[in-house]
Amino acid sequence: MRTRRAARRGAVFLAVRGGLARMSDEVDVPEDHPRYQSLLTRHRIEAGVEKGITSTQGLIAEGRGEAFDYLLGEETIPSADRAARAAAAHFLLAEHPVISVNGNVAALVPGEVVELAEATDADIEVNLFGRTEERVRAIAAHLREYGASEVKGLTADARIPGLSHERAKVDRDGIYDADVVLVPLEDGDRAEALGEMGKTEVVIDLNPLSRSARVATVPIIDNILRALPNVARHARDLSGSPRETLTEIVEGFDREGALDAAERRLREGATRESE
Template identity: 45%
Template sequence: MSLIPKSHPRAKSLFIREKLVKGFDNGLVAKEGLLAQGRGEAFDYLLGEKTGKPAKNAIRAAAAQLLIAERPVISVNGNIAALCPKEIVKLSKQIKAKLEVNLFYANKMRKQAITKTLKKSGAKEILGLNPNTSTKLLGIDSARRIVDKNGIFAADVVLVPLEDGDRTIALRKAGKIVITFDLNPLSRTSQTANITIVDNVTRAINLLIDESKKLSKKNNTLLRKIIDNFDNKKNLSENILEIKENLTRGVKIA
């Protein structure tokens, strides 16, 4: 049972930390995943811990891109499985995307723990576990190069929440359209992806589900227009400007 009072000014942030610690204790999250969370949290402070207009525009473009995809796949790592497994499964059903477990610090027990969590959250099929259907992405040396032939390898659009830059680059070189959540608008992942949602995944995932549901009623011509009107580089610049303005306001208040 959580000892964090809801009245605590940092309650939401602390609840997220608690989820990750629990995920670590349950074998989902690597130690390095805890460190990555701290880095992301620092950028969330700079963004004002809210979903800004640039993030909402990216979410809308991401929803359109996922809906228009022929073979969408959602890549799941330990942090995502610990933070929002039910939401990831719900999104996969909403956009008819496959789920694939893919880890930087890979081992069989972690994959099994993540799979169990996703199945408890309602997932039926989970890829990335069968060595007989595995293959390699070119241009990457980490364990994340191992992907499923029927999943990420065959995908046209890949949603990679909390991704590392090397694989984002490799996925782009392989001809994939890449969508990511990344709180750091300056990271290689953010700069390389086709659509970067600069927001905390625990906030943005439900907005992406809602936007996907809303846009699912629209035709492909409108969805394509939304995608074509989105400029990821410009959107990232707007996020950086948002951080700058938040820092300026902080200086004035002090």
């Protein structure tokens, strides 16, 4: 669908795989440990704090998300997979898709962000609540280490209307001009503000009751470690599909059904009924 996507996909995939291997080696816990993924995630946030990428508040946010993931069964439920497929279709139909990256996203899934950007020809933009120029530059450099060719967010020459804090600052040729925005691990007020700007929002959030998930066009109720690779996989599978096929996927997605299925899983656990 976009000419430069296929040509660069192989090289970037190898870079992502290598990046994940480096991150995994930093934790002295065997991969068959029952809490390996959880411990790895916590370590990445801790390492992000030391590197100046994440804030200490990010550790609290990660703990909250981990609790929801535990209740979900630490797996991608069927409704979340359908949401990931709808998200991929939105990105492939978009004129200007953008992936918004905060500190936790950069620490947890830098390679996966790059992989999704390459699969969908999306821009990557750093956007922070506790914004400092130093943190933005550190995150941009970190993403470039994982293969990002360009990272937006340093210019900050536009503002999202209705917000008074630092997350209002965006690049005019990035999030401000985007038609589809992926906002993982997002603040609810900015998610609402982006929706009021008429943007299609894809939100990754483990809490189906959060304001971000409730205002999203496509709420993906899943762990970002699973969700981002899943959206990228669907994008690769759907690449080259006719617009009619992609439009059918977008129009057939049931956002309320996805939220209800996730809430039901949280409250009742896994059942034999399909979600």
